[in-house]
Amino acid sequence: MTQHLQITKAQTLKEKPEVAGIPFGSYFTDHMFSMDYSAELGWHNAAIVPYAPFEISPSAQALHYGQTVFEGMKAYNVNGEVILFRPDENFKRLNRSLERMSMPKVDGDFALRALTELLKLEHDWVPDGEGQALYVRPIVFANEAYLGIRPAKSYKMLIVLSPVAGYYGAQLNPTSIFVEDTYVRAVRGGVGEAKFAGNYAASLTAQQKANDLGYEQVLWLDGVHQEYVEEVGSMNIFFVRNGELVTPELNGSILPGITRKSLITLAKELGYNVVEERIHIDDVEKGIKDGSITEVFGAGTAAVVSPVGIMNIHGTDYRINGNEIGEVTQKLYDQLTGIQTCKLEDKQGWVYQVTSTVK
């Protein structure tokens, strides 16, 4: 697919906010990418346009039957240079999510080229403060006006951009998590491994429950036994156990995180043994009690790495590493963000240069 990319610039530009301290995903830049799909034309109308509300039918299938998938990545400002971290992985996963939800795939190379043009246009929006980035949100949703239940015949893809500070505000402050054993996020045979919009709506009640109980995040157990560790909030989870890095194996209901995948590679490079396995929550409890589990952290694009300081398992609060950031967690965070901000060598070729020289 070789597509023309139409560019229409905004007539007036917005004032840029002070990024430090603004809530995640609440400000948007001047432009967005937009592309349409119809059964007849395939993907077409690729364009960079002013960020603005658009018209949707009251009977659009995304609203009625939830056919929507998305992606998330971050653009960093490194001395005026805009870079992305493994964007090819995001577009590959987008296509896997689209496939799982019976939606048409996009040309990942073209999408990345379009994103590159968008970021060049918006480079002044890429913040350069510590932990700050321009969050990149591709989304594809069904917009056919039709109420029969079947895959839609028309879709829209958008990429919107939002300047963000760290997801949890002051980064690397340990969070508290509640192990949820009533509500379930996903089950094998379901859509847990897709970055499907509905997975997030389905998590809100449990998230509220955890918040009401005084915890920041939910730790999700598997849907079949409600015994095996899956994810934490909207992140993958890692444990440091006897000096090894341990994380749940991908099983179809766990989101295959790109941060997860990158941390596994980096940990191995740093000499850690990495174990991907089915992890029983009782073994986590035992490990924390007997001191074999020394660190716990979440990993995802938004927060990068998020240490867990308190974990409520079966009604008991456990403090992990004295509610302090652990050594391995800190090392992995430094390593990953070091590469993402070009302070450390990019041995794997993960860094994608949006602009060789901005402006």
Added chain:
Amino acid sequence: MTQHLQITKAQTLKEKPEVAGIPFGSYFTDHMFSMDYSAELGWHNAAIVPYAPFEISPSAQALHYGQTVFEGMKAYNVNGEVILFRPDENFKRLNRSLERMSMPKVDGDFALRALTELLKLEHDWVPDGEGQALYVRPIVFANEAYLGIRPAKSYKMLIVLSPVAGYYGAQLNPTSIFVEDTYVRAVRGGVGEAKFAGNYAASLTAQQKANDLGYEQVLWLDGVHQEYVEEVGSMNIFFVRNGELVTPELNGSILPGITRKSLITLAKELGYNVVEERIHIDDVEKGIKDGSITEVFGAGTAAVVSPVGIMNIHGTDYRINGNEIGEVTQKLYDQLTGIQTCKLEDKQGWVYQVTSTVK
């Protein structure tokens, strides 16, 4: 909540289609109901407006995180009189769905009053052909422009109307169903019992698989064991076993259908014993083989009752009642549609008169 209902009439009216043979949910009437919610104002801006596309933010939470629920009911034209069937039940279920998805409840009485006004305005759209109706689709979705993962702070409710023939075209033709033992629709602890948009997107791949294999509908098994019968397509399922009516008990992952509930009442009135229990798929297979299961049918608003003629279980095709409509199925269908079209006495007070005299 006493709200004013603003009415803005369309300047031009559409030509009404020939309802027989049009696809379900593809035509919409001239007007719709619309209402907004904000954390500050609660539900407000209740209005009947021309059916038309509306503006939505590219960052609207419904599109990104899928916070959307809906309802479905039918308005019937009985000798020029417009009637609804148990609409109070739909608005009650809407509120249960809203609660499960961490969304603000609506005033069911007010919503029904608004729907009544809308139907009065659109009474010429309510078709009077056999099996025809005006499908009523209330929907509530998150429209806050915000990418943090938490319940949204603003929502929109719409009610759109669509003239429909029978959902499966020629009604009461037996369908073929494929018992799905890989993909899962819902699991206990999840959102299966909510009329949540994402449940439908999550069902599409299995539906396609069944179609590719030559079957019309999927029979869903439970998410934990993948052994117990849950739903068929987007309907509840019933069996006639040794002359009794048997249906899966509501367990949190099955949608509590209003047609299901009504049929249970009617079957009891007609003298049938009704059993709600956990039903193992192997027992279904055994029952079909030994002749104790004589009829199978789906039940839901769109199709009302949909007999199952062929059922593929564990790779074997079973014909049910010679791929003909069964006697009990037909009797229940006649009874239910008889009440819905005022041909039979409405002992339960299920019929809601929209207009005592239309015009």
